[in-house]
Amino acid sequence: MRSKILMACLPILLSVTAGNALATPYPSTYAPLPSEPTLITHATILTGTGERLDDASLLMSGGKISFVGAGQAPGGVTTIDAGGRWVTPGLIDVHSHLGVYGSPGVKAHSDGNEMTSPVTPNVWAEHSIWPQDPGFSRALAGGVTSLQILPGSGNLIGGRGVTLKNVYSNSYQGMKFPGAPHGLKMACGENPKRVYGERKQMPSTRMGNMASYRAQWIAAQKYIDDWAAYEKKSADGKDDATPPTRDLKLETLAGVLNGEIIVHMHCYRADEMVTILDMAAEFGYTVGTFHHGVEAYKIADTLAENNVCGALWADWWGFKMEAYDGIQENIALVDRPPGGCAIVHSDSSEGIQRLNQEAAKAMTRGQLAGMDIPPERAIRWLTANAAKSLGIQDRTGTLEPGKMADVVIWNGNPFSVYAKAGQVYIDGALVYDRDNPALQPVSDFELGQLQGVSQ
């Protein structure tokens, strides 16, 4: 019932937004860096679609992938003989705090958690991003070409996340992935109830968490209804038609209910994830991805049936009670059911540099537990599945003609501790080259430190 009403509201709300001067505020100013048509030959290609191509070629031109496979390569373009080296889609981290918790991690850089109220859907992580965080350069050297920057998990509703292309710019707008939907960071469990419980404030319990979210969805529904009523009156030419007051919090939540904003839900315990799915059904929205999900393996079937991804770690566990049941097969088990959507995420400026190693560990544990997980399957965890989670799967995350040429050439099999990203392309532009210091970006912060001897 509810979802039908919402569907009916959708065009109206969209027209409201469209008629607003702030329809796409803080727009992306990202433009691909200069590129030239480039052909990679004799590569071992993991396409991200589940395929592995041996001794294959990949052509990038106009910032897009124009050819992948065996076959006749066109002449007259810059050609790189990979000599059997491995090529994958650029890696995507769906959970990063680069820029909002930049390095150095001083108080002045602590911009990721607006813990002054448990419900802050009005804040946008992008407004905290410090584009000079040295962490972006390290992630790039690890093969990361796109990443979502999220608010922290101190709040029940933490605010909007933003997806970036991993290029340096003087503004985050210059990094913003064009057209990527916003995410909404929400959090279950211990963090919000600890933060606010210690202040003798709601929520101090898990049931308090739930009551608080539900109140917000009810308010968001009313906000949608109020706008719809105003639109109708206005369309009917009623003189007393006055628009509701614009509310940044409710605007974000309405964006979730009308399907424009993807929910990224920090949740560890299996039972809580199931409860959250019920809440989404109650209010007619969908959860895009559960993040951290240390117990996701316990409900892998439920996640797959609901088309929800699990963005997970290979082995982190035990740092709090809700992370006590962590197992190393978590990612592989979430990947197991038909439709399972497992993602390797970092939540860490260290982990984002080694997503391939984390995937290698998870792949190994899955194989040892009897699951058939070749590299061409596991690579999806940090490419195609991550792109799906962020709503950018039609543009990046796989090596298919027409997709953005976000590509990594590795020095060997990426599922190894010794593997290094050699060359990283974003939209066809070579933005990192391990063999060429001139193509290794350095943030303003690091420039000239330590009497110039660093790095």
Add this chain to the structure above:
Amino acid sequence: MKTSKVISTLLVACIALPVFTAQAQTIMIRGATVHTMGADGTLADTDVFISDGVVQRIGRDLPVPQDIYVFEAEGKPLTPGLFAGISGIGIGEVSAVEESVDDGLALTEMRPEFDVIPAYNPNSSLVPIVRIEGFSYTLLGADAQGTIFGGQGSMVRLDGEFGSFFGDPVLFINVGRDASSLSGGSRAGQWMLLNQAMNEADSPPASTETALLTRAGRGTLSRYANGGKVVFNVDRASDILEVLKFARSYDLEAVIAGGTEAWMVAKQLADANVPVLLDPLINLPYNFDNLGARLDNAALLAAANVTIAISGAGSHNAARQRQMAGNAVAYGLEHQAGLAALTINPARIFGVADQQGRIKQDLPANLVLWSGDPLEVTSVAERVIINGKLIPMESRQTRLRDRYLPENPEMPRAYIKP
């Protein structure tokens, strides 16, 4: 791995009934690539015979007695049990559950006599979880919470026994950024207070009103002042040089832990014969003490003849120590040096090389048989032997895994008790 047919009956019985006694067993590992981490180097296709908790023989084609455990290694690597770094394994169960964590003293008076040993619980879930990943020992650390003195810790063997401590006690001191809030807001204040404390240990103050230490604390520090092992948690190059000066003044055997800028003072460390325990993954300026963090810190230190060991993966994820060493190798450290940084080096640094860190005849048998390169993320420990005991490859994590591996069980999984 194949097992010898001669004794297959016994092996099947052992596998079916994983009841392991506290007693050491008689075990033969055949045809391994044995990384002795000692003068014998790496031995191809070699057998290791273990009984009474000790490596009895190392050689080729050793005779196989009846009714013993035999493992055919088929050339796979056999290494000493690995070092889990400075950790709180067994003295902390869930980090955020305060009452389950005992690795630090939050008192604001200086209590260097604090010792974490009585808090150690071998029944912690972390002990099996970490050891089945190939780790046979760790250094229990005392974490400075209230003052710049963390207190004392000890080496412990991860055999799950009560009282498996070995080696001399180790004192922990925090200096640099982490400790400035514990010393009046200035790192210069740390040296003022540390010097005052050392002087008190030497000659107690006339009036207790100005004393920093208790009588026990003075006793503790005076014991270390005669060549005791002191771990300094410190990163910045200039602070490391201050540590060297301080250690020289009081005849302390300093060990640097952290040391992200140690490469900048590698020569001074080598000259002073001061080793470094480091996390080779740190390559970001997380704070102003490690602007010089870089991935080849380990390689640069080793090249300058500084003894290095891996530490910093923490307690729950201590198994990441292997990955850390592998990354150091990826960034220039020799592979064998990477292995040494997890085995013989930490054992030598803390004076326990007769217990851990190498495979040698007549020494306690702490061994791991690997599926492949021990530093590779796609390798796993297949067999772990601690003090001559075959460790069951089980933990709370493997039991959770085995509970949830079966698909669509009829009854709730609470009835699946692997």
